[in-house]
Amino acid sequence: xxxxxxxxxxxxxxxxxxxxxxxxxxxxxxxxxxxxxxxxxxxxxxxxxxxxxxxxxxxxxxxxxxxxxxxxxxxxxxxxxxxxxxxxxxxxxxxxxxxxxxxxxxxxxxxxxxxxxxxxxxxxxxxxxxxxxxxxxxxxxxxxxxxxxxxxxxxxxxxxxxxxxxxxxxxxxxxxxxxxxxxxxxxxxxxxxxxxxxxxxxxxxxxxxxxxxxxxxxxxxxxxxxxxxxxxxxxxxxxxxxxxxxxxxxxxxxxxxxxxxxxxxxxxxxxxxxxxxxxxxxxxxxxxxxxxxxxxxxxxxxxxxxxxxxxxxxxxxxxxxxxxxxxxxxxxxxxxxxxxxxxxxxxxxxxxxxxxx
Numbered sequence: 001x002x003x004x005x006x007x008x009x010x011x012x013x014x015x016x017x018x019x020x021x022x023x024x025x026x027x028x029x030x031x032x033x034x035x036x037x038x039x040x041x042x043x044x045x046x047x048x049x050x051x052x053x054x055x056x057x058x059x060x061x062x063x064x065x066x067x068x069x070x071x072x073x074x075x076x077x078x079x080x081x082x083x084x085x086x087x088x089x090x091x092x093x094x095x096x097x098x099x100x101x102x103x104x105x106x107x108x109x110x111x112x113x114x115x116x117x118x119x120x121x122x123x124x125x126x127x128x129x130x131x132x133x134x135x136x137x138x139x140x141x142x143x144x145x146x147x148x149x150x151x152x153x154x155x156x157x158x159x160x161x162x163x164x165x166x167x168x169x170x171x172x173x174x175x176x177x178x179x180x181x182x183x184x185x186x187x188x189x190x191x192x193x194x195x196x197x198x199x200x201x202x203x204x205x206x207x208x209x210x211x212x213x214x215x216x217x218x219x220x221x222x223x224x225x226x227x228x229x230x231x232x233x234x235x236x237x238x239x240x241x242x243x244x245x246x247x248x249x250x251x252x253x254x255x256x257x258x259x260x261x262x263x264x265x266x267x268x269x270x271x272x273x274x275x276x277x278x279x280x281x282x283x284x285x286x287x288x289x290x291x292x293x294x295x296x297x298x299x300x301x302x303x304x305x306x307x308x309x310x311x312x313x314x315x316x317x318x319x320x321x322x323x324x325x326x327x328x329x330x331x332x333x334x335x336x337x338x339x340x341x342x343x344x345x346x347x348x349x350x351x352x353x354x355x356x357x
Contacts, residue, residue, distance in 0.1 A: 049204030070079025166201025
């Protein structure tokens, strides 16, 4: 039986062109490599799963290949990776400093990638300080962290800092679509959108969820299954809720809320999501902003049809109602009542009647 390789490893970018959503970083690094202006120390910081370690490995490979040198092992001996979470003592840092003294056997540079560098002890940081500031010409350091604020200012001042951002949901969705087609997985656009939204800007998390959903659905990703397994409320549910608001069906609205809470969803997340839905309705009212909606064509048509029932000012009022309920939720002694009151206020919006044709 062939060993299964998770998508995050199987499709790890091997070049800057394959890195998703970090163009401002990859372009700068490409220019630096091309012009031979690589700093001796770089700090890659940002949320988890957005490409920090991947970019560090690409840099390490590219600066050694630049002079035309080839290596069968891909310069593996020139790239030393250290996990600072489990190697955070002064002794660990001294061993690293001892390694720096030896030049590379193949290629031009030795690159030291230190992951989760904020986990180093203060003493370890101090031991590392001088080497980081004045390393040998062949040594380059790439530090990676999710918590830049925990790193000593003396370390920050000696590094060129690259801030990685959360990846846009649309970019994640497009990337998942490419992988699904390569893996011959059947999918619905809304299913990939749900995974992208749930990942919160982390591509590695999105790929992990994608693998799990492919296994669960046996290669047939549907929005309903993704929403059920990932425990998210999909757009269809919010469309249904908004239909009850349009028809002024208070009983159906409260019963739907009760069903959502019984299924284990947080009422605050629901009201915040409903606010996001009204934001989508505002975008759906204008053809120029319709492209900002990362849904399937059929869902966009539903949103456009639903948006016709509200004037722009009514949607703004709906957004304010949802936002106020979200803000006051945690401070209330009866948080569920806050959400129910918000839904009642939404019912009071004057619904624009369709003109008869």
